[in-house]
Amino acid sequence: MRRLFIARHGNTFGPGEAARRVGVRTDIPLVESGHQQGRKLGAWFASEAIAFDRALSGPLIRTRQTAEHILSASARPCRLEIADFLAEIDHGPDENGIEDDVVARIGHDAIAAWDERAEAPDGWIVDHDSRIAAWRAFLADLTPGNVLLVTSNGAARFALLAAQSLAEQARATGRNLKLRTGAYGEIAQYGPDDFSIIGWDQRPPK
Numbered sequence: 408m409r410r411l412f413i414a415r416h417g418n419t420f421g422p423g424e425a426a427r428r429v430g431v432r433t434d435i436p437l438v439e440s441g442h443q444q445g446r447k448l449g450a451w452f453a454s455e456a457i458a459f460d461r462a463l464s465g466p467l468i469r470t471r472q473t474a475e476h477i478l479s480a481s482a483r484p485c486r487l488e489i490a491d492f493l494a495e496i497d498h499g500p501d502e503n504g505i506e507d508d509v510v511a512r513i514g515h516d517a518i519a520a521w522d523e524r525a526e527a528p529d530g531w532i533v534d535h536d537s538r539i540a541a542w543r544a545f546l547a548d549l550t551p552g553n554v555l556l557v558t559s560n561g562a563a564r565f566a567l568l569a570a571q572s573l574a575e576q577a578r579a580t581g582r583n584l585k586l587r588t589g590a591y592g593e594i595a596q597y598g599p600d601d602f603s604i605i606g607w608d609q610r611p612p613k
């Protein structure tokens with residue numbers, strides 16, 4: 408069996424700072440609470456005796472820093488691989504825009520379509536088919552073990568659409584595709600299209 412742990416990086420905005428739609432063109436580091444979230448994920452996986460046989464991160468600094476925190480808490484840390492398919496999307500005219508301004512431009516329904524069905528809002532640059540193809544290529548490797556993937560909110564959701572059994576489970580549970588910062592999803596893989604979503608958007612307990 409293969410267990411996939413798909414984590415979103417920690418916070419990139421400090422207390423009192425307005426959240427912005429940061430994408431692939433906005434490479435900002437974690438803030439202090441984001442470092443704490445990374446350390447917390449690492450401590451949680453270590454406490455659950457989950458060590459990783461493979462670890463991948465998107466190229467952005469926020470994902471790499473989070474992955475490094477997780478691996479440094481591990482009893483058996485593996486090498487961190489940088490994987491382009493885990494890179495964040497491009498928010499087009501909304502890139503690095505304050506969330507309230509983005510909502511004013513595209514509306515709540517467009518955000519809901521993105522979070523529920525990965526339908527990109529007008530102007531965002533998201534190659535839906537290539538993203539699904541890249542996740543499929545990754546899921547075709549059935550080597551048993553635990554794999555950590557640290558990525559961004561816009562990129563992680565395509566995992567749930569890349570296999571029929573995952574998409575069906577996500578639909579059946581009415582699961583929102585989104586991950587909060589410092590949260591992760593766990594997927595068990597038993598065969599080429601035999602998956603079980605164990606959890607999604609869960610954060611380590613307090």
Ligand SMILES: O=C(O)[C@@H](CO)OP(=O)(O)O
Pocket residue numbers: 415416419427428429430495558559560561
């Ligand atoms: O939700 C998003 O669109 C972005 C944040 O604006 O996510 P991430 O920070 O994970 O790139």
